[in-house]
Amino acid sequence: MGVRKKTIALCLYFALLMIPIYWMLNMSLRSNADILSAFALYPSDLTFQNYIKVFTDPTWYSGYINSMIYVSMNTIISLSFALPAAYAFSRFKFLGDGQMFFWLLTNRMAPPAVFLLPYFQFYSTMQMIDTHIAVALAHCLFNVPLAVWILEGFMTGIPREIDETAFIDGYSFPRFFITIFLPLIRAGVGVTAFFCFMFSWVELLFARTLTVTEAKPIVATMTRTISATGLDWGLMAAAGILTIIPGALVIWFVRNHLAKGFALGRV
Amino acid sequence: MEKWENNKAWFLVLPVFIIVAFSAIIPLMTVVNYSLQDIWGPGQQVFVGIEWFEEMLANERLQDALWRQFLFSGLVLLIEIPLGILIALAMPKRGWGVSASLVTLAVPLLIPWNVIGTIWIIFTRPDIGLFGVTINSLGIAFDHTARPLDAWITTMLMEVWHWTPLVVLLAYAGLRAIPEAYYQAARIDGASVWATFRYIQLPKMRGVLTIAVLLRWMDSFLIYAEPFALTGGGPGNATTFLSIYLVKIATGQFDLGPAAAFSLIYFLIILLFSFIFYQALLNVGKGDK
Numbered sequence: 001m002g003v004r005k006k007t008i009a010l011c012l013y014f015a016l017l018m019i020p021i022y023w024m025l026n027m028s029l030r031s032n033a034d035i036l037s038a039f040a041l042y043p044s045d046l047t048f049q050n051y052i053k054v055f056t057d058p059t060w061y062s063g064y065i066n067s068m069i070y071v072s073m074n075t076i077i078s079l080s081f082a083l084p085a086a087y088a089f090s091r092f093k094f095l096g097d098g099q100m101f102f103w104l105l106t107n108r109m110a111p112p113a114v115f116l117l118p119y120f121q122f123y124s125t126m127q128m129i130d131t132h133i134a135v136a137l138a139h140c141l142f143n144v145p146l147a148v149w150i151l152e153g154f155m156t157g158i159p160r161e162i163d164e165t166a167f168i169d170g171y172s173f174p175r176f177f178i179t180i181f182l183p184l185i186r187a188g189v190g191v192t193a194f195f196c197f198m199f200s201w202v203e204l205l206f207a208r209t210l211t212v213t214e215a216k217p218i219v220a221t222m223t224r225t226i227s228a229t230g231l232d233w234g235l236m237a238a239a240g241i242l243t244i245i246p247g248a249l250v251i252w253f254v255r256n257h258l259a260k261g262f263a264l265g266r267v
Numbered sequence: 268m269e270k271w272e273n274n275k276a277w278f279l280v281l282p283v284f285i286i287v288a289f290s291a292i293i294p295l296m297t298v299v300n301y302s303l304q305d306i307w308g309p310g311q312q313v314f315v316g317i318e319w320f321e322e323m324l325a326n327e328r329l330q331d332a333l334w335r336q337f338l339f340s341g342l343v344l345l346i347e348i349p350l351g352i353l354i355a356l357a358m359p360k361r362g363w364g365v366s367a368s369l370v371t372l373a374v375p376l377l378i379p380w381n382v383i384g385t386i387w388i389i390f391t392r393p394d395i396g397l398f399g400v401t402i403n404s405l406g407i408a409f410d411h412t413a414r415p416l417d418a419w420i421t422t423m424l425m426e427v428w429h430w431t432p433l434v435v436l437l438a439y440a441g442l443r444a445i446p447e448a449y450y451q452a453a454r455i456d457g458a459s460v461w462a463t464f465r466y467i468q469l470p471k472m473r474g475v476l477t478i479a480v481l482l483r484w485m486d487s488f489l490i491y492a493e494p495f496a497l498t499g500g501g502p503g504n505a506t507t508f509l510s511i512y513l514v515k516i517a518t519g520q521f522d523l524g525p526a527a528a529f530s531l532i533y534f535l536i537i538l539l540f541s542f543i544f545y546q547a548l549l550n551v552g553k554g555d556k
């Protein structure tokens with residue numbers, strides 16, 4: 001396949017990918033009555049009312065802040081727990097390693113509804129309902145195993161001679177891990193951070209169950225656009241467009257790590 | 268190359284074990300507990316053994332939902348994995364195109380799932396939605412609220428649109444982690460594009476592809492919010508996937524016992540197939556190493 005054909009195919013794919021997003025943007029710039037009355041390829045009667053509502057109503061914008069707090073907490077917790085564990089799985093043989101590794105992922109396999117009642121009871125007993133850390137911890141259930149799996153995949157790709165050489169050169173384990181090993185797997189760390197962010201960001205069930213008002217996430221606020229008069233499509237689309245931005249920023253920051261892969265030249 | 272044998276590695280794994288076990292084991296035991304009892308109210312329960320399991324396994328609507336689910340998740344894997352790899356291979360390797368592509372890919376993944384379903388309702392409406400209007404103007408009668416096949420196509424399209432970027436991102440990160448030296452060696456040997464893919468890129472991507480296959484399998488098998496928002500499981504029961512049926516039992520009829528038994532069966536099916544995929548992917552590339 002020639003380079004040109006490849007690029008055209010890729011652009012076509014991206015265009016298709018963006019069509020529903022464009023439609024959401026289009027909806028977000030129209031009033032609810034306008035959306036439901038007629039088909040319009042672009043908003044003829046442009047209104048920013050939906051966005052103004054999201055930015056001025058505290059129940060809306062505080063949702064974004066709450067989500068960002070617990071999602072960042074979760075991403076940091078997941079990565080810092082998963083990095084050493086993934087290293088252990090990729091480098092060492094130990095009692096029950098294979099079983100343990102697979103068991104981790106099984107935690108993503110149960111219907112999430114299963115966990116709701118026990119979680120609610122547990123966090124109520126701990127008096128942690130409606131705190132950001134409760135949601136961040138609950139999301140570890142699916143993010144930590146995922147982080148371990150992705151990171152292990154990248155670490156296994158790094159030849160073990162690199163570790164051996166470093167230890168012979170007198171590097172301590174923490175110093176080796178941070179100064180040599182982490183830069184080598186930065187693509188993996190980048191993609192893991194993004195996935196943890198993403199899965200925590202869009203998760204609704206746990207986040208809604210464990211919060212009341214103080215830590216109420218944006219995903220839960222969005223389910224309330226259904227009112228007595230029916231769904232406010234425009235408002236929902238505007239909030240939807242705004243949910244994309246934080247995650248897009250995350251991938252923007254990790255993009256170089258993602259694309260660089262690694263340079264084995266230095267060893 | 269053999270791994271180093273060292274049981275002290277457990278200390279590196281222990282924090283993860285504690286945090287995950289803490290989140291997972293108690294809830295699962297609660298479900299097992301429910302699944303073996305008949306509960307009428309607080310303090311009023313009777314041990315019923317495996318009765319709920321027998322009842323659920325004999326339930327025809329559940330069996331229908333199960334086959335539907337297998338078909339759906341099977342199609343998801345067959346479409347998204349090859350498509351994801353192809354797109355990852357076509358992605359630019361340097362320059363501004365990389366950043367643009369990565370951000371574009373991330374966009375569908377970042378929208379809350381229930382919102383995706385709701386937006387697609389309008390998007391596919393034959394009177395006011397872009398997709399609905401376009402396809403009708405091409406002369407194709409299309410209505411996902413009335414015709415089961417159309418509902419399936421719409422749900423599938425939405426799923427492929429939403430989740431293929433995840434496969435692309437993983438495959439792309441895997442591709443970029445291949446050292447340049449491998450490609451140089453391939454070029455010196457005069458390897459064709461296909462040979463480079465088959466003997467260098469594919470084996471090196473095995474790790475990330477294993478994760479992609481397992482993730483897409485698990486998550487598509489558990490899919491709930493998007494099809495529920497889009498079709499509500501209809502028309503009829505055409506898009507009532509397993510989780511939609513589970514929620515119907517658990518909340519609609521408020522039968523905790525059967526719902527818990529069903530959850531466990533559900534979990535075991537996903538577990539079994541994930542294990543098969545995992546073993547298969549672990550062994551398939553052994554010869555290439």
